[in-house]
Structures are given as C-alpha cells and as structure tokens.
Amino acid sequence: MFSSNITLHNLISMFLCRKRFIAILVFFFLQIFYLNGQNISLRLRVVSGGNISYIFNSLTKYQTGITYEDWTRLQIFFNDTTNAGDPSPSTTGWELKVRAIQNGIMSDGGNPNLDTELIEIRPKITAGGNSTNVNLTNINLTNGFQTIVEGDGNQIILEEVFISYDCGVDPSPKILNNPPDFYYVGFEFKISARP
Incomplete structure (x- = not known):
C-alpha cells in the first residue's frame, strides 16, 4: 500500500519540476528572438x-x-x-x-x-x-x-x-x-x- 504522504510528495515534486522546466523553456524561447545571423x-x-x-x-x-x-x-x-x-x-x-x-x-x-x-x-x-x-x-x-x-x-x-x-x-x-x-x-x- 502507498502512503498518502508519499504520493502527495511525489505529485508536488513533479509539479515543481515541470514548473522549472517550463520556466527554463520560456527563457530559452524568448532568447531566440534576440539572435542575429550574419548574411x-x-x-x-x-x-x-x-x-x-x-x-x-x-x-x-x-x-x-x-x-x-x-x-x-x-x-x-x-x-x-x-x-x-x-x-x-x-x-x-x-x-x-x-x-x-x-x-x-x-x-x-x-x-x-x-x-x-x-x-x-x-x-x-x-x-x-x-x-x-x-x-x-x-x-x-x-x-x-x-x-x-x-x-x-x-x-x-x-x-x-x-x-x-x-x-x-x-x-x-x-x-x-x-x-x-x-x-x-x-x-x-x-x-x-x-x-
């Protein structure tokens, strides 16, 4: 049997991890607009x-x-x-x-x-x-x-x-x-x- 505390802890960890991933993804996505190429x-x-x-x-x-x-x-x-x-x-x-x-x-x-x-x-x-x-x-x-x-x-x-x-x-x-x-x-x- 699983304890409700462990399950709740896992859900919170997954949510925080996804939040960090999305924040990092948004940061890199916004940086792309500042890139310039050489013609x-x-x-x-x-x-x-x-x-x-x-x-x-x-x-x-x-x-x-x-x-x-x-x-x-x-x-x-x-x-x-x-x-x-x-x-x-x-x-x-x-x-x-x-x-x-x-x-x-x-x-x-x-x-x-x-x-x-x-x-x-x-x-x-x-x-x-x-x-x-x-x-x-x-x-x-x-x-x-x-x-x-x-x-x-x-x-x-x-x-x-x-x-x-x-x-x-x-x-x-x-x-x-x-x-x-x-x-x-x-x-x-x-x-x-x-x-």
Whole structure:
C-alpha cells in the first residue's frame, strides 16, 4: 500500500519540476528572438602548399631564381544574402588579398633583411568556378595587403585558386651578392566582400 504522504510528495515534486522546466523553456524561447545571423559568409581554406622553401645551392639558381608553379591551392567560398535568403545588393563580389607579415625577408643569422619584393606571386583560377568574372593580378610581395584575385557574383561562390611563387626571377631584384643565411617571411591571405 502507498502512503498518502508519499504520493502527495511525489505529485508536488513533479509539479515543481515541470514548473522549472517550463520556466527554463520560456527563457530559452524568448532568447531566440534576440539572435542575429550574419548574411555574408566567407571561407578561405588552404588545401595544399602551406610552406615554401627556397634553397639557393647553385650559381644557376642565384642567377635565374627559383619558381614554384601552382604550389599553394586555396579554396574560396563566398555567399551574400538578405535575411530572406535572396541575393544581397550590398556587395558585387569578393577579393583575395595577400601581404607579407614582416617588413622584410628576415635573416636568421643577423644579416640585413632582404626586400620582400624579391618574391613574386602569380595567381591562377581553375575552370569550373561559379564567379561571373574573375580578374587576376601578379604582384611583388609587400607588407601591405594587395589584391591578387577579384571575382564578381555573390550567390554561393566556390572557387579554387592556385598560387605560384617566384623568388629572384624578376630581372631587377636578384639574390646574388646577398650574404648567405637562412631567411624567412610569413604570408597572410585574406578574403573579403567587395562593395
């Protein structure tokens, strides 16, 4: 047999538990109305080719430079919509920029830094992307952001960009007559919406 005190206690506990559950549910339900989403989605992913090592170990390499063709592969995703999911008129497309993180190609052994412009960056885009128009620009690296790829369109854009690197290839800056050392520089790629 059940005691009436135990049954009454169980009923009161269940009621209070449900009351707490409902209060918590109402609190979370009201919080949903304060959430905001971001309409512009940008994603830049390094698929391959994160590090580049230039090893100048012959006179020919000092004189002609070193090229790494299609070394870095980047994947770009861009989507700009309104709150209703329609294409947004606020942007016309996207742009990929690059810069050197340091002010020069840094020496590990105390020698003077080399000019970042020794490195030329050449982008190439694969066929099959869905931007309506793409502009590519070859640049010599500096520590300020420079646009290397621009694409038109703002609805579910997916592109693959290959980056080639030349060091000491440009006729004016050469590696020859610089002190031997281990030099390094970091790159920063940035994708942004174009107004």
